[in-house]
Amino acid sequence: MNEIAENKQKLQAQTPGAYRAQSGEYVFNFSKVNQILGGPDYSPVYGGCVEGDRMIVALMTAPAGKQSEPHSHPNEQWIYVLEGVMEILVEGERHTAHPGELIYIPANTIHCGCTPTEKDAKFFTVKDASHSLHGIKVQK
Template sequence: MSETTTRPAARTPGAVRAQPGEHVFEMAKLNRILGGPDYSSAVGTCVEGERMIVALMRMAAGTGAEPHSHPNEQWIYVLEGTFRAVVGGQPCEVPAGSVLYIPADVVHSGRAGEDRDVVFFTVKDASHGLHGIKA
């Protein structure tokens, strides 16, 4: 895409929207956004396609996301640290190397442990943006 071409807006403010012929995204070089501006401490980068949204996020030790939901389902793959979540009222401890599934419209929250940041890769369907709705 040339510098003079306008990139169509992503569903998520600050995210990158993939364009035809664009296949590789260096996450470390993309615009950093909040994972949930009014409910979460997660910060990272996000790329949106036609049907999928991916994001690489970091949540500082001892911080987290307040209860929220979104109309799209979500997968969270924990790369570093331990993510302590509550999904639909059920506590879940998600260590590095594990994946957490969050169904659509289910209220959930999560926190990084007190001793270490959590780094996670998340995937959502593109029926809604990355950001959820605070419960």
């Protein structure tokens, strides 16, 4: 691969639809970047996503009463709850997180979540860029 092709590849997001930070960009408005699904084939969460060289960040909404299907991803994930209540199942253990609480999902760990109330949950999530924002649905 030549240098021009390598540079172009570096500037494209690995998560389909996510925004890839470009050289010289330092401030982003989540409401103005592409709104994508957090896990198109396993999760109803949606929001803005920005990727850099080593980090992926997203501001997501988890719709009230909706649930994701079990999935994992090769990259670790942090989820900071901003609004609402999130219930998660990590390796078969149920946890509830409220605004101001932080959830940690280790790499390659099967998990799923839901918003058990009538109010949407909003959360900020961070993953390392060793893999995309999207995970891998557990096959039944």
